[in-house]
Amino acid sequence: MSAYNLNVYMPVVILVAIAIVMVVGALLVGKLLRPHNPTALKEQAYECGEEPVGSAWSNFNVRFYVVSLVFIIFDVEGALMLPVAVVFRKFQGIGNGAVVLGSFLLFIGILVSGIVYCWRKGDLDWVKSFTLNSYNEDRDQIAESKTA
Amino acid sequence: MNETVVTFFSGSHPYQVVTELLTRYLGFNATGLLTVVTFFVACFVIVNVMALVGGLGTYAERKISADMQMRQGPNRVGPFGILQFLADGVKMIMKEDIVPKDSDKMIFFIAPILCMAGVFATLAVLPFSSGFTLTHLNIGVFYLLGVSSVVGVGIFLGGYSSNSKWSMIGGMRGASQIISYEVPVTLSIIAMVLLGGGLNFKDIVGAQGGLPHQWFIFHNPFTVISFIVFFIGALAETNRAPFDLPEAESELVSGYHTEFTGMRFAFFALAEYVEVFVLCGVAVALYLGGYQVPFELSDTFLLHNKIGLPLGPARILGQLLEVGGFVSKTCALYYVVIWIRWTLPRLRVDQLMTLCWKYLTPIALINLVGVAFWVYYFDGESMWNLIFKSGAAAAGGH
Numbered sequence: 331m332s333a334y335n336l337n338v339y340m341p342v343v344i345l346v347a348i349a350i351v352m353v354v355g356a357l358l359v360g361k362l363l364r365p366h367n368p369t370a371l372k373e374q375a376y377e378c379g380e381e382p383v384g385s386a387w388s389n390f391n392v393r394f395y396v397v398s399l400v401f402i403i404f405d406v407e408g409a410l411m412l413p414v415a416v417v418f419r420k421f422q423g424i425g426n427g428a429v430v431l432g433s434f435l436l437f438i439g440i441l442v443s444g445i446v447y448c449w450r451k452g453d454l455d456w457v458k459s460f461t462l463n464s465y466n467e468d469r470d471q472i473a474e475s476k477t478a
Numbered sequence: 479m480n481e482t483v484v485t486f487f488s489g490s491h492p493y494q495v496v497t498e499l500l501t502r503y504l505g506f507n508a509t510g511l512l513t514v515v516t517f518f519v520a521c522f523v524i525v526n527v528m529a530l531v532g533g534l535g536t537y538a539e540r541k542i543s544a545d546m547q548m549r550q551g552p553n554r555v556g557p558f559g560i561l562q563f564l565a566d567g568v569k570m571i572m573k574e575d576i577v578p579k580d581s582d583k584m585i586f587f588i589a590p591i592l593c594m595a596g597v598f599a600t601l602a603v604l605p606f607s608s609g610f611t612l613t614h615l616n617i618g619v620f621y622l623l624g625v626s627s628v629v630g631v632g633i634f635l636g637g638y639s640s641n642s643k644w645s646m647i648g649g650m651r652g653a654s655q656i657i658s659y660e661v662p663v664t665l666s667i668i669a670m671v672l673l674g675g676g677l678n679f680k681d682i683v684g685a686q687g688g689l690p691h692q693w694f695i696f697h698n699p700f701t702v703i704s705f706i707v708f709f710i711g712a713l714a715e716t717n718r719a720p721f722d723l724p725e726a727e728s729e730l731v732s733g734y735h736t737e738f739t740g741m742r743f744a745f746f747a748l749a750e751y752v753e754v755f756v757l758c759g760v761a762v763a764l765y766l767g768g769y770q771v772p773f774e775l776s777d778t779f780l781l782h783n784k785i786g787l788p789l790g791p792a793r794i795l796g797q798l799l800e801v802g803g804f805v806s807k808t809c810a811l812y813y814v815v816i817w818i819r820w821t822l823p824r825l826r827v828d829q830l831m832t833l834c835w836k837y838l839t840p841i842a843l844i845n846l847v848g849v850a851f852w853v854y855y856f857d858g859e860s861m862w863n864l865i866f867k868s869g870a871a872a873a874g875g876h
């Protein structure tokens with residue numbers, strides 16, 4: 331066991347620091363150069379000349395939430411598949427190719443079943459399919475819940 | 479042991495002399511100090527070069543689009559208008575900084591920083607050459623995937639904090655688009671990791687060669703499709719046309735940066751152009767042979783013994799040849815990205831999601847299975863090797 335040298339992560343810290351200094355520095359330098367005379371009209375949100383009605387922080391379409399849920403499942407699967415992919419050729423080199431191929435296919439099988447499930451449930455449709463049948467079903471359900 | 483730009487330079491004679499001198503005069507072991515200084519200088523140089531690339535990217539975009547539409551493009555500032563981006567920068571910094579009254583001031587300030595930090599952090603592992611890469615992290619590809627997602631957070635927060643409806647819709651679209659296309663991109667990259675046998679960019683590039691038949695894109699029929707899926711996904715992740723829905727100017731004014739003025743807007747634009755370069759570079763490293771030079775011309779041994787250069791210049795020249803190979807391939811891809819932008823019309827949101835989840839993701843999954851089976855059955859040989867071998871066997875049989 332050799333101690334892992336954390337020096338190799340030093341550029342990451344330096345680069346992020348440079349990015350922060352660059353943005354803050356440019357804004358500070360700009361403060362000396364640029365005009366500053368705010369008016370109430372200027373500080374409004376831009377809506378093509380119309381006066382903004384209400385805040386933009388209102389309820390938003392739930393479809394974006396569904397997309398992010400589906401994404402999380404797939405991304406975790408992807409993160410778990412990376413180590414298997416890394417050792418694939420090493421395992422094959424020592425004659426365990428079938429084992430690693432099997433586990434790899436198991437992972438992919440879980441992913442495929444996940445995407446098939448989402449597809450069947452209609453979570454991958456951006457515009458939910460609308461048929462007369464589903465409309466009638468919904469109407470009947472609403473009518474039932476009202477009478478109950 | 480991970481290799482960095484410091485391990486490359488510390489092998490050279492002048493570096494060791496400087497270390498010894500500093501140690502003698504300062505009275506303590508100067509190795510650590512010199513490591514920090516070298517890293518800092520290297521980071522500074524790369525950041526400046528990439529900022530220049532971002533600036534020239536805007537110029538290239540305008541000039542190439544003008545060329546495609548039979549216009550002149552910028553031609554007043556400097557020769558052929560090449561200094562246009564500097565004039566734009568000066569203009570941006572002189573502009574009044576308007577912050578909307580109802581916005582979330584703190585997040586409004588942080589959003590451009592997040593974009594810039596995410597893009598600059600990806601530069602740490604971008605393999606310019608075997609020696610001049612800032613650091614060959616052993617988790618290189620994984621790190622790059624993670625860090626480049628920070629840009630998406632910056633875009634979403636930029637849209638959210640403005641408290642403008644255009645920005646909000648743009649930010650939401652940007653976030654959903656970036657996370658959706660991350661799935662096919664990740665799956666395509668996993669196939670390349672499988673072929674290269676490591677997450678380190680050095681391993682993946684090292685498994686390829688300088689000539690096109692040694693590149694991973696032509697390794698087997700599946701990798702060609704994998705490259706196309708990766709390239710489409712990369713376009714969507716950088717919000718480039720035809721996937722520029724977050725900033726669709728004909729419907730959302732300017733999308734997530736509607737309310738950002740002056741330098742704040744400039745940093746969003748710079749981050750976008752540098753990210754396009756970075757993702758083109760990643761595509762080159764994963765699929766198009768990275769920094770490999772044909773016939774291994776960059777080999778120090780070759781330059782030193784056969785041509786007779788001294789050892790120090792031979793190493794540097796070899797590295798510069800590799801940088802040249804990498805940058806020329808990346809710029810060619812950059813041109814393709816701009817070309818696509820001025821050729822294809824923008825997609826609708828539902829088409830965008832259908833393309834990602836119903837086409838690219840299943841294709842990427844099938845690809846992954848195909849590559850895994852190829853590596854299993856043919857022991858990781860490329861199709862050209864198999865053709866040569868079967869040809870040789872057929873010739874030997876007679």
